Amino acid sequence: MSKFTLPELPYAKDALAPHISAETLDYHHGKHHNAYVTKLNELLPGSGFEDKGLEDIILATAKDDSKQGMFNQAAQVWNHTFYWNCMTPNGGGEATGDLQAKIAEDFGSFENFREEFKNAALTQFGSGWAWLVADEVGGKLSIIKTANADTPLAHGKVAVLTCDVWEHAYYVDYRNARPNYVDTFLDKLVNWDYANAKFNGQAAGIEK
Template sequence: MSFTLPALPYAQDALAPHISAETLDFHHGKHHAAYVTNLNKLLDGHALAGKSLEDVVKASAGEADMAGIFNNAAQVWNHTFYWSSMTPNGGGAPAGELATMIDRDFGSFDAFKTAFATAGATQFGSGWAWLVLKDGKLEIRKTGNAETPITEAGVTPLLTMDVWEHAYYVDFRNRRPDYIATFLDHLINWDFAAANLAAAK
């Protein structure tokens, strides 16, 4: 069983003008696709062949002899999660239990936005910013390169923002903070985060 590139959950131009079809063509059609292709090559004949993507990520994490497998598997997982973390006409504030928990755990929605934006802006080099659930509380994480919270027991990712340069360079050039603000104000998919929260209960 080999992995396949999952389809985007919306049309390639659906996030315009915030994220262009050109960006998604390269980011999904080239970068994400390359991780899938590389992973399948690395797993050919490997003991992890046939395992679920999440199992491959967890089994290869921290194993020096499987660094290539981890990097590609985690990037396939992270990107698939990232596409669903955005939605056309997204942004704004969450509602319901998620909104209540954000106010409780961060002090206010504005404080959450500031903390999340800071995590994305201060991730040196390539990586990710995350909203996760741990021990019944919301936390913001940042990870470098392919690192992902699913390797940590008891942590459930609710949404993520990609801060690798290829996520934003076509549309924002070197202005990562502008991309982050656009993600929060126009793209973030609170319904996806709420569904992940509900599933973790």
Template sequence: MAYQQPPLPFAENALEPYISAKTLGFHYGKHHAAYITNYNNLVANSNLDALSLEEAIAIAAADPQKIGIFNNGAQAWNHTFYWNSLTPNGGGLPTGELAAKITEDFGSFDKFKDELKNAAATQFGSGWAWLVLDGSTLKVVKTGNAQTPLTSGQKPILTIDVWEHAYYLDFQNRRPDYVASVIDNLLNWEFAAANYKAAK
């Protein structure tokens, strides 16, 4: 029951000029694909093979001997969530319940945006910046390497990948510019609103 790499929700060139087709070709076609291949090889012929990716991640996270399964499975999941957090002609402002909740929990959308930018820019090394629902409160959190809010009881709403392979071909060492570009032009607020509605 090998886990299949979901297709990108947009064409490889659809996020230009903010994220290039070349970056997506390597990021989705090489990095993401490799995590899935490695994960499938590691769980083949095991009791994890028949489980959903989320179930296998939860089990592997609790067992230090399964760190390879966790790292590859969580990275496979994180990347799929990241692709869906992006959309051509995205960015702008959320609407409806999510917009009201962001204002309630952060004080304003601008304060939320500053917090997300800061989390993404200051994550040391590789990792992720997330908007999550933690209990009944929206929070910005960051995770290192393959870590994911799934294993800490938080419900992911949006994410930004800040591994260097997500931006280096386009922005080199200017991670803050990449982050600002994603927030202002590519964040998928419809996806976020659906996640928030499901998570409440």
């Protein structure tokens, strides 16, 4: 039996339509995410990480070039699961909860945050991710972008929200129009309840 399994989506496959289609999720979740899980399980035997959790594997391999293959698979499993939870039907719009005030405090306004987050998503060259992160649970917020499989976990940051800007995240629905995808993510899809939970250090997700 494989150690890691592909997590179920936190909503029906067609629940994000028309913004993210069931076809996109078929490929993105069912093929791409599943391939990372499969490859990670293939790399585990004899690695010394057979009894480790996903986050432990990421932290142990992040700065070891000889273990980059293991890091890439583990981080992509974690990143994708986090991303699914960052979206919800009828989501998006202005932040809610504790993040509403914290975003205003750290970015000046929600509009400033939105502009900075979108800019990070659009200027990430090639494949990668845009992130809202905190220095610590409940701490100062900032926006970073990471390439390929890189993840805030490897840099001591608390992940609060992410937008996947690998082409397979949006090409079926938006072709090469990444700006339209990012606008839709922010305006129609963001799960602020989940983002608030992660900001406050609550175990609200299935990404472990």
